[in-house]
Amino acid sequence: MSFTQVAALFCLAATVLNLTGLAIAALRLRRPRGLLAVSPAAPAVTIIRPLCRINNYERETLASTFALDYPNYEILFCVEDADDPVVGLVHGLMAAHPKVRAELLIGQDRRTANPKLNNCLKAWEVAGHGWVIMADSNVLMPRDYVQRMMARWRDDTGLVCSMPIGSHPGNFWAELECAFLNTFQARWQYVGESLGQGFAQGKSMLMRRDVVEAGGGLLRALGAELAEDAAFTKLVRAAGLHVHLVDMPFEQPLGRRRVQEVWSRQARWAMLRRLTFPVMFVPELLTGAFFPIVAGIYAAWQADLNVAMVAVGLAGLWFGGEILLARRAGWHVSSRLLLACALRDCLLPALWLVAWLRQDYVWRGNAVKVQPVMAEELD
Structure with a gap:
C-alpha cells in the first residue's frame, strides 16, 4: 500500500x-420540555460552590443558586481569603434571599495539591445531607438544576455530572472557548458515556457521601489526584459504578476572554489529562x-x-x-x-x-x- x-x-x-x-x-442530547417536576421522595441536598474572585457573570451564576425550584437544599459557599471581593457579593445575595439556607465558609486548608479541593474540604466536613453537589461558581443553574441531576441517577451510578457549555461569548476568543467546550469536549464526553466509559467533569458533580467515603473519603480519594474530576472517575470505576451525564449540560456564560486565558486553561486541562490518564x-x-x-x-x-x-x-x-x-x-x-x-x-x-x-x-x-x-x- x-x-x-x-x-x-x-x-x-x-x-x-x-x-x-x-x-x-x-442522539444522546435531549433538550428539556419545560421544568422537571420535583419527586415527592426528593432527598435533601447540599450544594457546595467554591469561590475565588469575581468572574464574568458572577452575580448571575451565584444568584441562580438561590432560585432553584427544589424543596430542601442548603448552599455552602467556600472562599479562602476574607478579603476576596466575591465575599461582599455573596453576603449581598444571602441577605436578599433570607429564606434559603446558605452559609459562607472562609479559611485556608492546604492539605492537598489541588487548590479547588482544598477550598471545598471545609464545606464537606459540615455538609448536612447525604447527597452533595459540587458546582463551580461560573455554572448558571436553571430552576430545575437539581432535578435534572437527580434524573440521571441509576442503580449503577457513582456520579452524575455536567460539562460546561459556553454561552454569551463577548469576543472572538470567547468564541474559541465555545468551540473547545461545546461541540468538541462535550461531544466526546457523551460518546465516552455511550460506550460505557463515562468520565467526570468537575463543573457540576452530584454524588452520595457514602460512595465517596467507601472510596476512602474526600481527602484521600480525591486528594490523590491534582484534578478532582479525574479522581472521581477512578473512585467510581474502582467501585464498579459508572459516571452518568445529564441529558442537557448547563451553561457557563463567558463574556469577554483573552487569548492567553483560553490557551492557559486548555493547556492546564491537557496537562492534567496526560498525568491522570496517560x-x-x-x-x-x-x-x-x-x-x-x-x-x-x-x-x-x-x-x-x-x-x-x-x-x-x-x-x-x-x-x-x-x-x-x-x-x-x-x-x-x-x-x-x-x-x-x-x-x-x-x-x-x-x-x-x-x-x-x-x-x-x-x-x-x-x-x-x-x-x-x-x-x-x-x-
Missing part, C-alpha cells in the same frame, strides 16, 4: 469517526481536523484531484457537522464559530505537545506542579 493510499484511508477513517461521534452526541491521552494527538485534512489534501494532490475542492469538502464535513450539533442542542452558533473551530483544531497538536513538555501551571494565583501525589502526603 502506497503512502498516498495510507493518507487517504486515514483521512476517510478519521472523518467517519468524527461524524459518528457527532451523531452519537446528537494511555487515553496519547491518541488525542490525532483528534480534530488538522491531520485528517492535511492527509486528504496530500492524497488529492498526489491523485491529481482538485485540492481546493477536497479541502473545502472536508472542512464542510468536519465543521459543518459541529454547527448542526450546536443548532440541535440549542447551543451558541455564530458566523465566527466556524473560524473558531478551525483555529481550535490547529491548536490541538500544540496543546498535546505542551502537555508533555510542561510540568507546572498557575491556577488563580496558586502554583501547581504536575506530578503524582503520594498517599503519605495526605496523612
